[in-house]
Amino acid sequence: MKRLPAAALLALLFARHADAHLVTTGLGPVYDGIGHLLLTPEDLVPIFALSLYAGLRGARAGRLALFVLPAAWLAGGLLGLRLGGVTTAPVAAVSFILLGILVAADVKLPDGAVAVLAAGLGFVHGFLNGPALAGTGPGVLGLLGIAVVAFVLVALAAALVVSLRAPAARIAVRVAGSWIAAIGLLLLGWALRTSGGPA
Amino acid sequence: MKATLARRRPSNEALLALLILALAMAPARAHIQTGEAAGFLSGFRHPVSGLDHVLAMVSVGLWGAQLGAPAVWLLPVVFPMVMAFGGFLGLAGVPLPGVEIAIALSAVLLGLAVAREARPPLALAAGLVGVFAIFHGHAHGTELPPGQSGILYSIGFVVATGLLHLSGIAVGLVHRWSWGRIALRVLGGGVAVAGLVFLTRAFR
Numbered sequence: 001m002k003r004l005p006a007a008a009l010l011a012l013l014f015a016r017h018a019d020a021h022l023v024t025t026g027l028g029p030v031y032d033g034i035g036h037l038l039l040t041p042e043d044l045v046p047i048f049a050l051s052l053y054a055g056l057r058g059a060r061a062g063r064l065a066l067f068v069l070p071a072a073w074l075a076g077g078l079l080g081l082r083l084g085g086v087t088t089a090p091v092a093a094v095s096f097i098l099l100g101i102l103v104a105a106d107v108k109l110p111d112g113a114v115a116v117l118a119a120g121l122g123f124v125h126g127f128l129n130g131p132a133l134a135g136t137g138p139g140v141l142g143l144l145g146i147a148v149v150a151f152v153l154v155a156l157a158a159a160l161v162v163s164l165r166a167p168a169a170r171i172a173v174r175v176a177g178s179w180i181a182a183i184g185l186l187l188l189g190w191a192l193r194t195s196g197g198p199a
Numbered sequence: 200m201k202a203t204l205a206r207r208r209p210s211n212e213a214l215l216a217l218l219i220l221a222l223a224m225a226p227a228r229a230h231i232q233t234g235e236a237a238g239f240l241s242g243f244r245h246p247v248s249g250l251d252h253v254l255a256m257v258s259v260g261l262w263g264a265q266l267g268a269p270a271v272w273l274l275p276v277v278f279p280m281v282m283a284f285g286g287f288l289g290l291a292g293v294p295l296p297g298v299e300i301a302i303a304l305s306a307v308l309l310g311l312a313v314a315r316e317a318r319p320p321l322a323l324a325a326g327l328v329g330v331f332a333i334f335h336g337h338a339h340g341t342e343l344p345p346g347q348s349g350i351l352y353s354i355g356f357v358v359a360t361g362l363l364h365l366s367g368i369a370v371g372l373v374h375r376w377s378w379g380r381i382a383l384r385v386l387g388g389g390v391a392v393a394g395l396v397f398l399t400r401a402f403r
Contacts, residue, residue: 041350041351041354042350045354092350100280101280104276104280168272171272171276174272174276175272175275175276175361177276178275178276178277178279178280179279179357179358179361181279181280181283182279182280182282182283182353182357182360183283183350183353183354183357184283185280185283185284185286185287186283186286186287186290186340186349186352186353186356186357187349187350187353188287189286189287189288189289189290189291189340190290190343190349190350190352190353191349192290192291192292193290193291193292193343194349
């Protein structure tokens with residue numbers, strides 16, 4: 001019976017965290033980061049929307065977004081890890097609405113503006129990933145996983161849209177943008193309701 | 200034998216084994232993705248749960264197909280955003296009078312537009328559809344159930360609405376044949392009659 005306290009102490013030493021609100025794949029921090037992005041529509045859909053928009057603007061804009069977005073996500077994420085980026089602002093809803101309208105209306109912005117959009121989106125969303133990745137989360141390696149999967153997503157989606165030539169196919173992309181903007185509007189209303197705003 | 204079993208207590212070795220087993224336990228991962236699928240399905244079901252909504256959404260697609268380009272692609276691009284704006288107003292608690300009457304009226308007028316194969320100026324058609332979209336969205340916005348995943352509910356909701364439009368457009372493609380044009384007009388008449396039934400209910 002004397003071995004019991006020792007075993008209990010050992011159990012406490014090996015006790016692990018509850019991992020609340022973070023997807024844990026069990027495959028290591030890089031995959032945790034990948035899983036986090038793929039299972040978080042608040043981050044995933046804006047990346048998809050930006051890819052569609054960059055693709056609509058052409059190959060050069062697509063290439064800019066391809067490199068700027070993951071780099072900005074990394075930079076913002078590193079800052080978020082250090083500072084613990086938290087906000088009450090409905091960032092996801094604003095990203096959905098802004099990028100969705102740009103895609104739906106096929107707004108003709110210069111390539112530089114697409115790069116600025118990619119930088120802003122990556123930095124802000126990366127910064128807000130901070131609390132999920134910090135502490136007992138996957139940390140910098142998780143952030144790296146997020147940046148890699150963002151790179152792959154932009155490469156695939158933007159390249160697909162750049163290759164579209166049929167007017168009907170480009171309209172289908174714009175319909176997708178309108179759906180994204182619509183989701184953003186509902187999300188904004190949802191945020192107002194849950195925050196006890198004007199409702 | 201029974202007495203022996205009744206007196207048997209767990210040995211220290213068994214307790215130790217239990218503790219070692221506890222060491223190997225995976226973390227509980229509380230709150231991860233709970234109810235997410237339910238949120239999406241709940242949102243997806245909402246637009247298709249009311250016949251008045253379904254008839255109006257499909258009619259928008261049918262009418263768009265009758266009108267041809269650019270209405271056929273303008274409506275599915277614009278309608279979801281306008282409808283979501285109505286949903287935003289509903290969620291934000293902005294009151295809109297006569298929602299049920301407007302929804303029933305939308306089925307009547309859109310059904311009549313399809314039945315008559317009406318061809319008003321594009322701005323007028325888009326304006327009419329847009330106004331009704333706000334009422335439909337508002338009704339959905341005020342009915343959103345609490346406790347769901349907001350984003351997945353919204354995704355399910357918008358996808359279902361968009362698919363209803365696309366269904367209408369797909370059915371409306373029969374417009375290229377003469378029998379198809381007649382069939383669409385009959386469908387439109389049916390929608391208008393159903394809308395009248397909804398309208399009389401809304402006034403009760």
